[in-house]
Amino acid sequence: MSTNSFHYSILLLLFILPLVATSQFGNTSKIDSLRNELILVKTDTSKVNILSELSLVLSKIDSVGTFQTAFEALSLSQKIKYQRGEAAALFSIGGAYMDYFDLKKADEYLDKGLSIIEQIVQKDSSRTNLKLWLRGHYFKAVNYSYKGDVQKEVEMTDKVIPIAQKLNDMDFLTNVYTNIGILNMNLGQNTDAYNSFAKSNQINKTLASPKRTIFTDLMLSQLLYSMDSIQQMSPFLNEAKTLLDVDSNALDWHLYYTLEGLYHSGLDNYDQAISSLDKAKEIVMNQQMHQEFYTLLQRYALVSEKNNDYPAAVTYMTEYINMAKEKKKPTSIFQGLYKRSQYEAAQENYKNAYTDYVMAIDIYDSLGTAETLKNIKELELKYDAAENEKKILALTIINEKKKSQTYLLIGLASALAFLLFGGYYIYNQRLRKARKKEHLHESEMNLLKQEQQNKIFSAMIEGQEKERKRLAIDLHDGLGGRLSGISLNLSKLDKDEPIKYPKQELQKVMKDLSDSLTELRSIARNMMPETLVKFGLEAALKDYCSSMTGNETKVLLQFYGNEIGIDLNQQVTMYRVIQELINNAVKHAKASEVLVQYMREGNNVDITVEDNGIGFIKEISDEATTGMGLLNLRTRVAYLKGNLDFNSELNEGTTVNVHINIDAA
Incomplete structure (x- = not known):
C-alpha cells in the first residue's frame, strides 16, 4: 500500500x-x-x-x-x-x-x-x-x-465494552467495534482491525441497519486494499452495492465507486478503474462535494501511478494543486506538490521534482528545521554536481558516460526519496494541528455570523411590533375618533327629527367622512404603498416625495436606472429605507430641502439622501444613530446585505449613503 x-x-x-x-x-x-x-x-x-x-x-x-x-x-x-x-x-x-x-x-x-x-x-x-x-x-x-x-x-474502551454487553446495547457496541477497527487500521494492525469490523458488521446485520452495514463493508474493502488482499474485496463491495441499489441517492455511492476503482486497479484493470472513478466524479461534482473531489483527484493519480502512467499522474496532481490554490488550502497545496515531486522523480525529471519539493517546503516554512534546510542544501549541491558531471562525462566514452550517469542518478534519486519521506513524515505530524485551527476558526466565524443574524431578526421583530403599535394608535385615536364623531352626529339627526332638510349638518358629516377616507388611505399607503405594487419603486418614490413637498419643505427625487429584476420584498425595504431617511430629514433635522438620488448600475444600487438640516456633531453621531428609528433603518439595510454611511456636520446638513448589491440581498 x-x-x-x-x-x-x-x-x-x-x-x-x-x-x-x-x-x-x-x-x-x-x-x-x-x-x-x-x-x-x-x-x-x-x-x-x-x-x-x-x-x-x-x-x-x-x-x-x-x-x-x-x-x-x-x-x-x-x-x-x-x-x-x-x-x-x-x-x-x-x-x-x-x-x-x-x-x-x-x-x-x-x-x-x-x-x-x-x-x-x-x-x-x-x-x-x-x-x-x-x-x-x-x-x-x-x-x-x-x-x-x-x-x-x-483501557477506556475495554472499560466500556463489558457494560455495553451487560446492557445488551447493540447500537453502542457496533459503534465501539467500528471505531476500534478504525484505530487498528490507522496503526497498521490489520488483523485486529478486520476482526473489529467483522464484529460490527455482524451486529449491523442483526440490527437490520443497512446504512451502517454499507459503511463497515466499505471500511473492510478499504482495509483489504491496504493489505493487498484485492480479491477478498469483492464480496464486501458486492454487498455494499446491493444495499446501495435500494437508495439511488445514498451518500456513500461516491465512496463505493472510489473503492471499486481501487479494486480494479489492484487487478490491473486500469480502464475499468478509471471508469469507476469517473462515476464517483460525476456524483461528487453534482453534489458539489469539494473535499471529496480533492481526494478523488488523488485516487486518479494513484491509479495512474500503479499503471506507470506518470505523465497522467502529474496531470491529475497538477489539477489538484490548482484547485487547492483557488480554494487557498495551503496544506492541500503542500500535499499536491509533494506527490507531484515523486511522480516527476519517477520519470527522472529531477529538476522538476526538486523544484516542487522546495516549493512545498516554502509553503510550510514552519517545517524548516536546521536538519531540513541542511538536507535541501545537500540536494541542491548534488543537483549542481550532477549537471557539472554530465558536462565532463560528455568528453568520455559513451558507455562509460552512461554507466557514470546511471550511478549518479541512482544516488540522487535515493537522496531525494529519503528527503521526500522525511518531509511527508513531518507534514503528517503537523496536519492535524493545522486542521484543528482551521475548523475552530470556522466555528468561531459561524457563531459570530449566527449572533449577528439573531440580532438582526430580533431588531426586525421589535420594529414590526412598534409598527403595529403605531398603526393601532393611528386607527384608534385618529380614524376611530372621526368615525365615532360621525356616528354621534348621525344619531343626533335621527333623534332630533328635523322639520326641514338638514343640509349643513349633512355637509359636515360628509366632510368628516371625506377626511376619514383620506386618513385611511394615508395609513394604508404607509402599510403597503399601492403605487409600488402596481407601478413599481420609481412611481412610489415620486408619489411619496410629492406628498412630502409643501410650503416649508421641498423633496426632490432623481431616479437613474430601473427596478427590473429586483424582488418586491427588496423594493418595499428600499422604499422604507428612503421613507425613513426623508422623515428624519424633515421632522428631526428640520430640513427645508431634501435631495433623494437612486442610482442603479447592473446589480449595484446606490441610494443617497442629502438635506440642509441642522445636522449633528461627530462626537454624538454614534449615540445618535442608536435610537429605535435609526436602529430599524440599520436593520432594514442589513436585511438587504447593504452598507449604511452617515456624513454630517452641525448646521451643515446630513448626507446618508446606502450601497446595496442585489445578488447579495
Whole structure:
C-alpha cells in the first residue's frame, strides 16, 4: 500500500469517526421531530433531555447548532440543579470540541461530566444512567485516540465494552467495534482491525441497519486494499452495492465507486478503474462535494501511478494543486506538490521534482528545521554536481558516460526519496494541528455570523411590533375618533327629527367622512404603498416625495436606472429605507430641502439622501444613530446585505449613503 493511500484512509476515517460515535446516519427527520417536541414540552427536565439529544443529532450536521443547544441544556440544568442533564450537556459539548480537534477543551468538559455521572451511578445504576455513563467514557476514549494516547484509549474502551454487553446495547457496541477497527487500521494492525469490523458488521446485520452495514463493508474493502488482499474485496463491495441499489441517492455511492476503482486497479484493470472513478466524479461534482473531489483527484493519480502512467499522474496532481490554490488550502497545496515531486522523480525529471519539493517546503516554512534546510542544501549541491558531471562525462566514452550517469542518478534519486519521506513524515505530524485551527476558526466565524443574524431578526421583530403599535394608535385615536364623531352626529339627526332638510349638518358629516377616507388611505399607503405594487419603486418614490413637498419643505427625487429584476420584498425595504431617511430629514433635522438620488448600475444600487438640516456633531453621531428609528433603518439595510454611511456636520446638513448589491440581498 502506498503512503498516499494510507494517508487517504486516515483523513477519511478521522472525518467519519465522530459521525459513527454519535450514530449520525441521516437524521434530518429526527431533528425536526425533536424541535417539535421542544415546542410542546412542559417541564424543564424534559426540555434538558431533548436539548441534549438534539445536540448529539446535530453533530456533524450543524456545528453551530450543536454548541448552542448543548450550552442551552447546560445552563438550564445548572439552574434547576438537574445533575443528569448537566452531565449529558457536558458530554455533548466535549464531543463538539472533539469535532474541531480542540482536545484540551474537550477534556475539560468531558472530565466535568464524568465526575458527575460517576456520582450518579454510585447511587442509581439504572439503565438510563449507565447508558449516559457509557457515552461519556466512550467520548473520552475517542479523545485519547485523537491525542495519540493509544494505551489510554484501549483501557477506556475495554472499560466500556463489558457494560455495553451487560446492557445488551447493540447500537453502542457496533459503534465501539467500528471505531476500534478504525484505530487498528490507522496503526497498521490489520488483523485486529478486520476482526473489529467483522464484529460490527455482524451486529449491523442483526440490527437490520443497512446504512451502517454499507459503511463497515466499505471500511473492510478499504482495509483489504491496504493489505493487498484485492480479491477478498469483492464480496464486501458486492454487498455494499446491493444495499446501495435500494437508495439511488445514498451518500456513500461516491465512496463505493472510489473503492471499486481501487479494486480494479489492484487487478490491473486500469480502464475499468478509471471508469469507476469517473462515476464517483460525476456524483461528487453534482453534489458539489469539494473535499471529496480533492481526494478523488488523488485516487486518479494513484491509479495512474500503479499503471506507470506518470505523465497522467502529474496531470491529475497538477489539477489538484490548482484547485487547492483557488480554494487557498495551503496544506492541500503542500500535499499536491509533494506527490507531484515523486511522480516527476519517477520519470527522472529531477529538476522538476526538486523544484516542487522546495516549493512545498516554502509553503510550510514552519517545517524548516536546521536538519531540513541542511538536507535541501545537500540536494541542491548534488543537483549542481550532477549537471557539472554530465558536462565532463560528455568528453568520455559513451558507455562509460552512461554507466557514470546511471550511478549518479541512482544516488540522487535515493537522496531525494529519503528527503521526500522525511518531509511527508513531518507534514503528517503537523496536519492535524493545522486542521484543528482551521475548523475552530470556522466555528468561531459561524457563531459570530449566527449572533449577528439573531440580532438582526430580533431588531426586525421589535420594529414590526412598534409598527403595529403605531398603526393601532393611528386607527384608534385618529380614524376611530372621526368615525365615532360621525356616528354621534348621525344619531343626533335621527333623534332630533328635523322639520326641514338638514343640509349643513349633512355637509359636515360628509366632510368628516371625506377626511376619514383620506386618513385611511394615508395609513394604508404607509402599510403597503399601492403605487409600488402596481407601478413599481420609481412611481412610489415620486408619489411619496410629492406628498412630502409643501410650503416649508421641498423633496426632490432623481431616479437613474430601473427596478427590473429586483424582488418586491427588496423594493418595499428600499422604499422604507428612503421613507425613513426623508422623515428624519424633515421632522428631526428640520430640513427645508431634501435631495433623494437612486442610482442603479447592473446589480449595484446606490441610494443617497442629502438635506440642509441642522445636522449633528461627530462626537454624538454614534449615540445618535442608536435610537429605535435609526436602529430599524440599520436593520432594514442589513436585511438587504447593504452598507449604511452617515456624513454630517452641525448646521451643515446630513448626507446618508446606502450601497446595496442585489445578488447579495
